[in-house]
Amino acid sequence: MTLLNEQQITDGLTHLDDWEWDREHHEIRRTVKMPDFMSAIHLITAIAHVAEQANHHPDMDIRYNKVTFHQTTHAAHGITENDMQLAARIDELVADAQPRG
Numbered sequence: 892m893t894l895l896n897e898q899q900i901t902d903g904l905t906h907l908d909d910w911e912w913d914r915e916h917h918e919i920r921r922t923v924k925m926p927d928f929m930s931a932i933h934l935i936t937a938i939a940h941v942a943e944q945a946n947h948h949p950d951m952d953i954r955y956n957k958v959t960f961h962q963t964t965h966a967a968h969g970i971t972e973n974d975m976q977l978a979a980r981i982d983e984l985v986a987d988a989q990p991r992g
């Protein structure tokens with residue numbers, strides 16, 4: 892599990908939807924707004940299944956209809972390829988759940 896360098900993280904973000912890199916917290920982060928609370932819960936559940944299969948888990952924070960995903964590799968104290976891959980899967984599930992963006 893190799894940490895990505897600055898260049899690799901910046902490049903990786905160009906292939907993702909609205910993720911931002913928080914260097915201080917060693918994570919990438921995306922917030923999405925769903926129509927309502929239950930849609931947000933369904934989205935989180937779908938992501939939980941994918942995360943469990945990948946054995947790589949995002950931190951997910953839900954406030955009514957807003958969900959924030961925090962992605963980092965705890966064991967490596969930073970961002971790895973696993974984080975980029977899971978972020979891409981999260982983007983797909985968000986796009987499926989929220990077709991109009």
Ligand SMILES: C[C@H](O)[C@H](O)[C@H]1CNC2=NC(N)=NC(=O)C2=N1
Pocket residue numbers: 946947948949962963964965966967
């Ligand atoms: C033992 C097992 O591989 C781990 O504890 C996994 C599970 N999911 C994980 N998820 C994330 N995001 N970072 C980790 O370091 C991590 N470790």
